[in-house]
Ligand SMILES: NC(=O)C1=CN([C@@H]2O[C@H](COP(=O)(O)OP(=O)(O)OC[C@H]3O[C@@H](n4cnc5c(N)ncnc54)[C@H](O)[C@@H]3O)[C@@H](O)[C@H]2O)C=CC1
């Protein structure tokens with residue numbers, strides 16, 4: 648038996664659709680730099696407004712047509728009809744997308760805004776599995792993998808951390824394959840989430856979502872959006888830093904320490920929130936010295952066959 652290396656920890660990045668032509672140019676450079684680290688996939692965020700949806704689809708097209716990266720499509724159900732969601736999943740399948748991150752999505756700012764037919768992510772997962780079953784032949788070379796969100800810090804709308812765990816278990820029962828965590832700033836929050844989830848019967852992998860943040864304003868905006876309070880020492884260090892490279896180093900140091908602790912505690916890999924900037928993300932990955940990626944293994948064996 649030849650020796651095959653074990654699967655290394657997963658590595659993935661998150662990008663969002665660029666809002667301007669200039670941002671689109673910059674994102675090309677970012678995607679090249681991310682591709683050089685051979686991630687397993689790059690996830691593309693989604694929001695349901697028609698304009699944002701179009702830009703999400705454009706970015707997925709671009710990744711498929713112009714890079715060797717595998718895109719993972721975020722999909723949110725808030726404000727959407729079951730028909731629209733079904734069409735979108737079919738469209739993803741026809742494009743060759745095989746990974747979906749299924750979420751409810753952020754509630755509309757307007758409390759009277761349209762909430763759609765599906766109030767929780769669970770129903771979206773079930774819809775995706777139904778569409779998948781209807782397309783079994785088209786998916787003959789690879790089914791859909793469904794990721795979901797998990798919360799190391801209680802979700803702002805949730806009555807308790809334990810309720811979040813029950814919701815995660817419900818997502819697993821509905822067909823989720825793995826979870827990616829919301830941002831968090833204390834290593835014990837990830838470890839606590841995994842421990843509580845395992846006790847409750849959640850067996851799917853839970854990947855830590857990491858943020859090499861280099862901008863205190865971004866940290867504050869994200870905190871307002873997610874309800875996760877920023878780490879005060881991190882915020883103060885970013886505030887006091889005088890140069891951009893110093894800020895990058897601070898963010899990378901912080902995220903690397905969270906990532907190392909998570910990996911030591913058994914995390915299956917890392918997911919990096921890039922905010923479309925590659926420097927912090929690639930420095931973080933270099934720092935972690937993850938074992939070599941599968942794409943390298945493929946190139947190596949191709950070289951051997953040719954030898
Ligand atoms: N990478 C990304 O884009 C990430 C996005 N998010 C965002 O997180 C937000 C929530 O999405 P999901 O976690 O998918 O939503 P979800 O449907 O799992 O939960 C949303 C809220 O509803 C509650 N809930 C769920 N099921 C319930 C039930 N059966 N009965 C009562 N309450 C229930 C939950 O406790 C939570 O407070 C979205 O805004 C999503 O966009 C979160 C993490 C990462």
Ligand SMILES: Nc1nc(=O)c2c([nH]1)NC[C@@H]1CN(c3ccc(C(=O)N[C@@H](CCC(=O)O)C(=O)O)cc3)CN21
Pocket residue numbers: 663666692753829830872873920
């Ligand atoms: N509640 C919640 N919703 C999310 O969408 C979300 C999370 N949490 N947690 C992790 C990531 C972070 N995400 C984000 C956060 C902010 C933007 C955002 O502000 N985008 C702006 C441009 C940002 C900028 O360039 O400054 C946009 O116009 O899309 C996008 C995705 C997606 N994810």
